[in-house]
Structures are given as C-alpha cells and as structure tokens.
Amino acid sequence: MGILINRLKRILSDEAEKVYIVGGTIRDRILNVNISDYDFAVLGDAASVSKLVCDKLKGSYVPYAEDRGTYRVVYENVVLDFTQIRGENIDEDLIHRDFTINAMAIRLNDFFDVDLIVDPLGGLKDLREKKIKCVGKSSFDDDPLRMLRAIRFAAKYNFSIDEDSKNLIREKADLIKNVSSERIMSEIYSILKSKESFKYLQMMDELGLIDALFPEIAEMKEIGKCYYQVLDSWHHSIKTIEEYETIVNELRFPSDIENLVKKYLDKDLSSGNKLKDVLKLAAMFHEIGKKDAIYIDSDNRLQFYNHDVKGEKIVADIAKRLKLAKKEASLIKKMVLYHVNPFLLYIDGTGNKALFKFFSDLEENAIGCLLLSLADITSSMKGQGRLNEASCYRNFITKLLRRYMDFEKTKTPLLTPLDIIVNFDLKDYKLLNQILYELRKNQFYGEIESREDAVKFVEERMKMEKI
Secondary structure, eight states: OHHHHHHHHHHTTTTGGGEEEETHHHHHHHTTOOOOEEEEEESSOHHHHHHHHHHHHTOEEEOOOGGGTEEEEEETTEEEEEEEOSSSSHHHHHTTSSBGGGOOEEEGGGTTOGGGOBOTTOHHHHHHTTEEOBSSTTHHHHOTTHHHHHHHHHHHHTOEEOHHHHHHHHHHGGGGGGSOHHHHHHHHHHHHTSTTHHHHHHHHHHTTHHHHHOHHHHHHTTSOOBTTBSSOHHHHHHHHHHHHHHHHHHOOSOHHHHHHHHHHHTOBOGGGOBHHHHHHHHHHHTTGGGGGOEEEOTTSOEEETTHHHHHHHHHHHHHHHTTOOHHHHHHHHHHHHHTTHHHHHHHHOOOHHHHHHHHHHHTTHHHHHHHHHHHHHHHHHHHTTOHHHHHHHHHHHHHHHHHHHHHHHTTSOSSOHHHHHHHHTOOOHHHHHHHHHHHHHHHHHTSOOSHHHHHHHHHHHHHHHHO
16 A cells, blocks of 8 residues: 555655545545555546556556546556546535545545544544444435445444434435446445345335335235244345355354355356355345235135245346346346245155256255255244254255265266267267266266266167167
8 A cells, every 4th residue: 555655646746735535545544444446536637647647557547437527547456546626625525425434535645644634524533433424414315326335334344324314314215216226236235245234134124225126025024924934024034134144154064065165155256246145135035926926725824825936037027127147137036936945855855856856957056045945944943933943954954965965976977978979879969968867867866876887877778769
C-alpha cells in the first residue's frame, strides 16, 4: 500500500493538493482491512489525472462509469477509480455519499496522517461504534441499491444498522425494484459470502426487501406448517440456511469425506461466486413450490405433492427475471428439483438402482444435494425436538457421501471405448454408449470388480445382441 501511494504522490505532485483518497479506502484503512480498491476524488479534470496515472504506472485503462465522471485504472490487480468531485469542495462531495463510514476523505499527500482525515458527518465515530448510518434522508432515493449495500456492510464487518436508517429502508424498500438485476444480485452474492448469512437474509426480510425482490416468498410465509415441520415454508428455509452454514463451517465428517466436500464447495462458478454460497439460494428457494402443491391426504393431513417439480419451474422464472448466470441458475434449479430425493432414499431404502440413478442424474452436484437435504431435514427434526433422529439422518447422509465416492471411482472405466471398439469390432455407437453405461452401473453395484470381469461382461452382452 505504502509503495503505491508514494508512487502516486510523485506522479501527481503537481495535482496532489487537488486529489483526495475517499470512501471505502479510508474506511478499510482504519479497520486495517486489506485494500485492493482505491477511490480518488479529483478537484479538476479526473479524466486527465487517470490518464496520467495509467501512463506512468503502465497500467490498464478500463472503461467504467464515464457517464458519471469515473475513470478506472487497473495496476497489478489493484483498482484505482478517479471521479470528479461533486460540488465546490470535498465537503460538498462527501454529503452525497451513501453512509457516514464511507463519507471520509484525506488528501493524497496526507494519506499517512490519520489526524488530517476530512470527516464532516462523523464517520470515524460510527466506525468506532460499529454502526452503519445513511448520510441523509435522500440517500436511498439517489440510489436504492444502497439499502442492500447497508446489509452487505453489516454482514462483512459485523456492524449494526442504526434505527433511523432501518426505518428509512422500510419506508423506501419498494424502490429496490428500480435497480438492475445485475447490481442486485452482486450485492446478494456478497451477503451470501458471510458465514452467517441467514441473519442478514432475515434482516432483509424484516426491512421489507425480501418481499420487494421476491414476491413469491410472501406466499411461503402463509403455508408449510404440517406433520413434518412446525414452521412456515419461509422461516423453515431460513432455518435450513442456518443449519447448512453450520454444516459447511464445521465440516464434521471423516477426513476423506471432508476433503471431498470441501473441494466441491470451494469451486468457483461464473462471476467468481463460490458454489458453497450459491447453494444458499437453493436452500432459500427449496420450498417455494409448496404454495402450488397443497394436498390433503386420506388421513386429513396437509401434504405438498410434487412441490419439488413445481418449485423448479418457479425458480426458473426467478432466475430469468434476475438474469442469473447459466451455471448458477442450473445449480439452483437442480437442487430445488432433487432436494426431496435423499429423504425418499432414507424412507424407501438405498438400493443400488435408486442410488446409481440419483448419482448419475446429478453427478458431483449430488454432494450439494446431500448437504442441503441434511440441513433441510435436520432443521425440521430439531424444530420438533427429534434430536436422536437428526443424528441418525446425519449418519445416513454420511454413508451416502461415502457411496458417492464409490460412484466417483467408476468414472475411470475398466474398459475404454477404444478397447471395446477394437476388441469386439463394435461400430454401433448407440450400443457402445449403452454398454459403457451398463459397465459403470455394474461396477458401482459391485458385480464387476476387474478388467477381466468387464471383458466377460461385454462378451456376454455381445452374445445377447446376436441372438
């Protein structure tokens, strides 16, 4: 940090009195958080200042928000944003920012002297008190996304939002509908990165943002209590996320299974979102189909027949509305569609055929489905005080994770397609794929254990074709 700032001071020596470091950079420096983004407010021509910095640092100029007077330079993975000061001076600029903790500035030349921070709105005091407070009553009118940003900062820094700002969010919550889906999802994914994101999803709900963003969830709050759970669908889903976060934060599995699960959860999907965080959205939506699946059985008990299928269709519409990336949308839809399957295996038994189909349908995402099922069923059982059963279900899911490891081993075939083509003169590729599938299935069943077994199987299979 120090080396870069000193280089910038030398590069901008003629302009240094007109260049301020502002906003989140000051906040993170005081909080001793690693800084990879620097925001500069320029009293003058921000475009020419950014060009000078880009040329001298030999960085990359990235087109970004030029219509709002912001010019971006990227240097060694560090982002430098230069923006024209709004108003006549830095104080006037700061009153247009979102929160007091982001409404501080310091001249570039004074960066290492904290006593010279410009702080007209009491941001330093709010930082010490770990409080997020909006700058003014028009803050959310100027940019409604700031309502989600408040919750994101609360999640990231473990801060509280002051009551006046909370009340203002409640009053303005519907304005969030005016924000682009891309900006909304960027904030939501950032919130989901918290190890206790369930708290902040609850906060979004309490402040009216959940209903504004997801009108489908409002109906979840009216249904869902039944023989299997004591909460409505929405609050059960929040409990499921809480349980899921406990599971993935602790990972109390045998070491080989823990390594398998950790490797899966840490995978990056598109846009840099980790798989473990996107699964939280699947947990949030897993019961969304219940409102369209109400059914009274012969014992006069409330059931939700096919709520998984109906839920998958609703989630597809939500994903389209929010313009989710294909990988995220596909994962969430699959989890909603299959979330019931592990519990059905628990009830009906884990025959090889049913297990192989489940693993074949989902491949590695069977891991995510098993984790979500563990969170879903465990949260319901705990809510009913059935702690012993919850423990049994955890043992069951652990056994299925181990069986998935057996399934994964079958990805390496005992005979390759070329082996079969050459040795059995097989030219029917449809039949070839069928035989490869059957080989893998029987290997998973334990009926084929070696290459020799596989050769015998194909020989017998080819004889059947000739009959």
